[in-house]
Amino acid sequence: MNQPIDIPETLSTAIEQFLRYIQVERRLSPVTVENYHRQLTALAQMMVAMNICEWKSLESQHVRMLLAKSHRSGLQPTSLALRFSALRSFLDWQVAQGMLDVNPAKGIRTPKSGRHLPKNMDVDEVSQLMNIDLKDPLSVRDRTMLEVMYGAGLRLSELTNLNISDIDMNEGEVRVLGKGSKERKVPLGRKALEWLQNWFPMRELYAPEDKAVFISTQSGKRLSVRSVQKRFELWGIKQGLSSHVNPHKLRHSFATHLLESSGDLRAVQELLGHANLSTTQVYTHLDFQHLAKVYDAAHPRAKREKS
Known part of the structure; x- marks a missing residue:
């Protein structure tokens, strides 16, 4: 070595x-x-x-x-x-900064790689994952994290950085500080709100040291990124899912399911907090068969005459 x-x-x-x-x-x-x-x-x-x-x-x-x-x-x-x-x-x-006169890396290209399309879970897999009951506070906290992640399409860092003051239960939305310190508001959805209402009273039992929404049930401190990843992976195994569960996959599933239902790429871009539409186009990839069905059903020149 x-x-x-x-x-x-x-x-x-x-x-x-x-x-x-x-x-x-x-x-x-x-x-x-x-x-x-x-x-x-x-x-x-x-x-x-x-x-x-x-x-x-x-x-x-x-x-x-x-x-x-x-x-x-x-x-x-x-x-x-x-x-x-x-x-x-x-x-x-x-x-x-004036340390160098020129950048020696200018004009040099790296080998091109195939575009990686993140995988998503289908709606049934998400439902299977979310089938967590109210047995203990730890399960309630984890179910709430899953619901908020999927319900609002947050990045992992955005989830762990959430504070109580960021949640507006009356309006049903969450204020998020995304990449580049850009703030956006995202709807939470009925299920996410229900589970936040379940979690908040339990959260107080652990004498939280800060205003974090999601805390450790051992220390009362804000959950780390790695802890959330481990909990999501654990629930994927517990719930018998064949694919690996991670926060990125839930965010992508949020985007894909919204786009499949609405077809509104701009709206999904806003919800995800993407600066460029091209990022959303890759991130919310739809398979060609689905696009072809939409085209055949909607475009005037695509509709076939009945024989």
Whole structure:
């Protein structure tokens, strides 16, 4: 097993400054900041192995060598694109700060990868997953999380960051702080509201330390992202679902089911908090047979004459 390579200050200092910048000024999520940290650290270690110990010494051919080395190490195209994106953004920032004259990663492309379409659960699978009773507060909390995630189409970080003040039970909506600190309001739905009403009185039994909606029944503290992932996975197994259950899959199921019923891509874009419609088009993918049925039923030129 290879020992990790120590990174000299001539490389690490700029990485630390950049991470503070995206965390404090750009207000990117902790998960995104950690991804940048991991990718830039890996690149810096490879640079040291290539005897490059200053960012200003990095040239275009070196960037290509870093990508080739990452590819040979088994990095998949999607992960390779993520690593290169982190490097390019970091070098752009250095240019803006006057640390570099030019970005040596400009004009270099990563290998194209096939578009990954997230999988969703069908309505029956969602109903099977949600078939959790009122036996204990832990089950009630988990059922409420599942209902809110599916009912409002939240991101995982948005779910864990929810505070009591974000929930408007009278209006039946939730205020969400999404990517880039953009705020949006999303309807919760009848079932999510019902289970929030079940959970709130039980929540007080654990002397919560903050205003988080979802807390640990052991510590009273806000639930972590990893804890939610584990609970969702556990319920998928308990409820006998054949596919792996995770928060992203529930968010995608929310979007897909809405789009299948309404066909309103713009509305789904707003509910999901996507800045670009192209993101929604991939994220709320409909199979071609469904689109063909809609087209055949609705378009004047598609309707076949009866014989």
